[in-house]
Amino acid sequence: MYKPFLFTLLMYLSAAAQAQDKLADKYEWQAIAPGMWAHYGLIEDFSPANRGDISNAGLVVGARCAAIIDTGGSPSVGKAQLAAAKALTDKPICYVINTHVHPDHVMGNVVYKTEPAIQFAGNAKLAPAMRSRGRIYLNAMQRELKEHAAGAEMMPPSLIVSDELTIDLGARRLLLKAWPTAHTDHDLTVFDESTGTLWTGDLLFVSHAPVVDGSVKGWQQVLKQMESLKVQRVVPGHGKALGAWPSDLKAQGHYLQQIESDMRDAIKRGKSLPQALAEQDTAPARIGNNWQLLESFHKRNLTAVYAELEWE
Ligand SMILES: [Zn+2]
Numbered sequence: 001m002y003k004p005f006l007f008t009l010l011m012y013l014s015a016a017a018q019a020q021d022k023l024a025d026k027y028e029w030q031a032i033a034p035g036m037w038a039h040y041g042l043i044e045d046f047s048p049a050n051r052g053d054i055s056n057a058g059l060v061v062g063a064r065c066a067a068i069i070d071t072g073g074s075p076s077v078g079k080a081q082l083a084a085a086k087a088l089t090d091k092p093i094c095y096v097i098n099t100h101v102h103p104d105h106v107m108g109n110v111v112y113k114t115e116p117a118i119q120f121a122g123n124a125k126l127a128p129a130m131r132s133r134g135r136i137y138l139n140a141m142q143r144e145l146k147e148h149a150a151g152a153e154m155m156p157p158s159l160i161v162s163d164e165l166t167i168d169l170g171a172r173r174l175l176l177k178a179w180p181t182a183h184t185d186h187d188l189t190v191f192d193e194s195t196g197t198l199w200t201g202d203l204l205f206v207s208h209a210p211v212v213d214g215s216v217k218g219w220q221q222v223l224k225q226m227e228s229l230k231v232q233r234v235v236p237g238h239g240k241a242l243g244a245w246p247s248d249l250k251a252q253g254h255y256l257q258q259i260e261s262d263m264r265d266a267i268k269r270g271k272s273l274p275q276a277l278a279e280q281d282t283a284p285a286r287i288g289n290n291w292q293l294l295e296s297f298h299k300r301n302l303t304a305v306y307a308e309l310e311w312e
Pocket residue numbers: 100102183202211
């Protein structure tokens with residue numbers, strides 16, 4: 001190879017590697033209340049460029065120790081998250097709380113395995129979900145995220161929440177609550193009693209199209225129950241809350257109601273699933289919002305809802 005060209009190529013490759021490192025190191029925690037930070041992931045599908053940083057996460061620090069709520073979509077994100085958390089607190093991280101099994105929320109878990117005081121917490125049905133879906137998720141992640149997936153493994157919870165459980169970070173209590181089947185069959189929320197902050201996991205999507213992987217009917221029931229919670233501040237699983245509770249739940253409730261009624265109507269008229277999908281109408285006024293990533297999730301949602309309603 002002609003030498004100056006080789007040199008230029010090497011310079012280019014090393015600049016590219018540095019840019020990659022920068023991306024991998026970048027992780028922003030936004031302070032949202034005393035001793036509490038939120039990370040807002042990108043509203044995107046998994047890609048090597050975002051390395052799976054596509055869901056929200058939390059850091060809550062008490063007098064004794066700190067808790068992480070969800071760990072991002074790859075070990076690479078988890079590593080950046082942990083480093084950024086350690087820059088904010090010298091308290092040991094004693095809990096990783098997972099809101100549900102989806103890979104964008106749990107694939108950073110493995111990074112916390114070596115933290116001395118760590119316990120993983122999740123819904124009682126999270127471990128079975130990890131067992132049944134883990135292999136598929138790990139394979140998909142290796143395919144989609146390449147080197148960012150290196151070292152990935154599922155870390156099931158050691159602290160199980162069947163109904164409600166309060167954990168104490170030292171003068172700071174977090175209420176973990178397991179919900180009936182909604183977004184998934186094992187959703188968990190985290191409520192910080194001292195600031196009235198609710199971390200909803202994917203029970204609430206804002207801006208990002210909602211994803212039905214549990215029950216469209218169950219989810220609407222859960223939203224009704226959530227409406228009555230006294231909440232000062234909310235961090236959804238995706239997107240940023242508008243700051244008004246419970247009206248932050250409205251657009252998503254509208255979407256779920258609409259897709260349920262559309263699929264029920266199609267079934268009543270004897271339409272097959274492909275026919276029902278062909279009829280879809282995604283005008284924002286009909287489905288509650290100008291949802292982002294609708295093309296990735298809407299048909300999948302309709303398919304899940306059709307299957308749920310078909311035999312009722
Ligand atoms: Zn999810």
